[in-house]
Amino acid sequence: MTEPREPAASVRFLLDGERVEREGIPATRTVLGLLRDDLGRPATKEGCAEGDCGACTVVLVEREGAGLRYRAVNSCIQFAPSLDGKAVITAAGLKRATGALHPVQQALADGHGSQCGFCTPGFVMSLFALYKTRPGATRGEIEDALAGNLCRCTGYRPIVDAAQSMYALAAAIPAEERDVLTAAAGDAGSAVRASEARFAEALSTVARKASSVLGTPSERYFAPRTVAELARLRADLPQARLVAGGTDVGLWVTKQHRDIDAVISVAEVSDMKTIRDDRGALDIGAAAIVADAHPALVAHFPELDELLRRYGSPPIRNAATLGGNIANGSPVGDSMPVLIALGATLVLRRRDSVRELPLEDFYPAYRNTALAAGEFVERIRIPPRVPGLVLRAWKVAKRFDQDISAVCGAFAFALAGTRIASARVAFGGMAATPKRARACEDALTGETWDEATLERAVAALEDDFAPLSDLRASAAYRRKVAGNLLRRLFLETARGLPVSATRATGFVLVE
Ligand SMILES: Cc1cc2nc3c(=O)[nH]c(=O)nc-3n(C[C@H](O)[C@H](O)[C@H](O)COP(=O)(O)OP(=O)(O)OC[C@H]3O[C@@H](n4cnc5c(N)ncnc54)[C@H](O)[C@@H]3O)c2cc1C
Ligand code: FES
Ligand code: FES
Incomplete structure (x- = not known):
């Protein structure tokens, strides 16, 4: 390099x-x-x-x-x-x-x-x-x-x-x-x-095989090709900004007029763009674009197709990465609730030292991450699908396409007959960070998946979240929506009524 x-x-x-x-x-x-x-x-x-x-x-x-x-x-x-x-x-x-x-x-x-x-x-x-x-x-x-x-x-x-x-x-x-x-x-x-x-x-004739340094003396642009080079640059240049697809960072420049001294792009690190299936576990490089992660995720979890189709737009998905979404740490980022519900972990690297951290432990506070100085997200790992998995993830926003979530809810249950053997529930837009709903999970786990359990779980959400009002939604609306997503889950998975609210061409009336 x-x-x-x-x-x-x-x-x-x-x-x-x-x-x-x-x-x-x-x-x-x-x-x-x-x-x-x-x-x-x-x-x-x-x-x-x-x-x-x-x-x-x-x-x-x-x-x-x-x-x-x-x-x-x-x-x-x-x-x-x-x-x-x-x-x-x-x-x-x-x-x-x-x-x-x-x-x-x-x-x-x-x-x-x-x-x-x-x-x-x-x-x-x-x-x-x-x-x-x-x-x-x-x-x-x-x-x-x-x-x-x-x-x-x-x-x-x-x-x-x-x-x-x-x-x-x-x-x-x-x-x-x-x-x-x-x-x-x-x-x-x-x-x-x-x-x-x-x-x-x-x-x-224009392609490059080796890493390059582009930009100007006051605004360098580093384009490493290997994880080792990236790790060295990241540790040696703490003031430089990592950029993957630039769909968050680009706006810091065009809208917030922030000065960025130097950029380290992860987009040319080929090892970090790979997506592997390791005996049913998905191992996604942090620099894989959402357009490539989408079919891989859907092959394992077909239930996620609509959520991923609603992620920005094709030009956004052709640049944006899952790693960037996770590292940016927005409380309304759309990949994190479902990845938390699926028990995903992050592979974090600093120079030669690698550690693995559950995604649910990655956000200590609002827009804060557990990344240490010089560390970066190398890969995202999603465990194999468990038998009896019931999975749903819904984004609630004002428009179907190209909108930011007011609330995003993700539910991963392991059902044994009508009993909920285990439940992982996570929400975006309900707290300062994407977050698991532990009280709600406790109300579900070990119970029969019936209306009484459902209502106890909806009530438990009050203990999990005290959402804010902002320009996208009021706190009351967010609370209501979170509970209603759980009710929708019940209608779909316990009553067998597929409720396609977002692309409905007609309405199903439930008595
Ligand atoms: C029009 C528009 C629509 C959008 N729609 C959605 C949407 O529907 N849902 C949604 O969740 N988001 C949406 N976004 C936000 C954005 O596209 C996502 O957050 C995207 O996944 C960010 O990925 P990126 O590769 O572009 O990140 P970048 O902008 O390159 O980086 C984002 C942050 O992550 C850091 N970073 C990047 N890669 C790494 C790494 N490997 N290790 C450590 N830090 C890293 C960067 O330093 C920066 O802080 C939208 C954005 C726009 C502009
Ligand atoms: S000018 Fe680029 S999307 Fe509007
Ligand atoms: S023709 Fe599309 S904005 Fe005018």
Whole structure:
């Protein structure tokens, strides 16, 4: 690993197919700032500067195995040095060699999917990412792909309709004219494969194998590649800020205007991005993005699909990590209640010394963690699924998509017939930290799962929590919701009434 005092390397990447190599980009310069202000590429727009509106969406392309991986991200909160070694595609780079519009753009134009057009480059890029990753996406998949894109003029119906027609426009392009950008996912024609090979070759000219130091002398950006290098940097540079996906830290820069002297990125540490199944136990690297953790978690715990689909939006999940969520320690972080309910532990490292700590013991106080100086989260371990596990985790927020929880409740029971052999219950939004509901658990454990036990457990929540009122919800509402989530659990698991409140198309009346 290069010593911190050595001169920084240039950030090198492909921008809409052209190689860019640039020195002196401060560690916290955003990708959007670099594109618009430094490189004069105004096609990518700024709306909120906090990852919420999607106007700034761009697509990152990296090599993955023998192929290419496409990820939509919010350029307003990504730090520019994170582009090093990657390709970035913007709405301006999609037009075809013939000068015609890309099928995604053509579909939006033909379907009247744009009025003022301010949001449109972002919609185009989210749809482009979908086009490159899901052959013939369904309406539901299109809606999910657009969960992070706001449009205030057009309305979503024409946009979603347009998206459904983009694949037909792709099929209408003569096979010999299709290339890496115009070919939809699954198109393996010879012209497409040749174009992809050229793209991958160009990517390899900017890729780096070794760790790098980027940034400027006053704002360094360290990108270690191994856990050992990360551990050394973390211990040697206590003032530097660890960054994974930057979806929390990015806002400290764009919204809070905080000064960050130096950044240590964990995003290139390949060992920390792995997800392993160790005889039924899940072992997730702290730098694995939520988009990758999602299918692994759902393979073990299908009950968590909706919770994970409601985690930010695709561009957020394509950058955000579970490690960042846990280390950030927000009382309304969505991964922690369910991980606590599942009995997850954290592998914490400081230099060569490693310890394992239950997640439930990681938060001594509001936004405080048990991390010692120089220590970081290396991995998250979730024990194997226990027989008879009944698992539910629900997020209650004002909107279905892209919203912060008012309350998030997670319940993991081991049922032996109608008896609750063990119960782990955890909530976010009910206390200063994500927290287990011990009194509630005591009221449940060993009891028959019936209405009397349910009501005793609901009452016990009063002993567990004294929630606050804030702009998201009042204390009374939070109390009510926490109890009602437990009642919903009862209706679903003891009465067999699946209550899908969040995506309900109709209501089930329970007498
Ligand atoms: C628009 C938007 C929507 C969001 N929606 C949700 C949501 O639905 N649910 C939710 O829970 N959160 C949400 N978030 C918050 C955020 O996306 C998550 O907390 C995310 O998981 C953070 O991960 P990250 O990799 O981006 O962390 P970063 O921003 O990179 O880091 C966050 C913190 O963790 C520290 N850190 C990172 N990695 C490590 C490590 N390995 N060891 C020690 N410290 C580390 C950093 O120093 C920093 O303090 C949203 C954010 C935005 C902007
Ligand atoms: S500008 Fe709104 S998400 Fe980036
Ligand atoms: S077309 Fe104006 S905001 Fe979408």
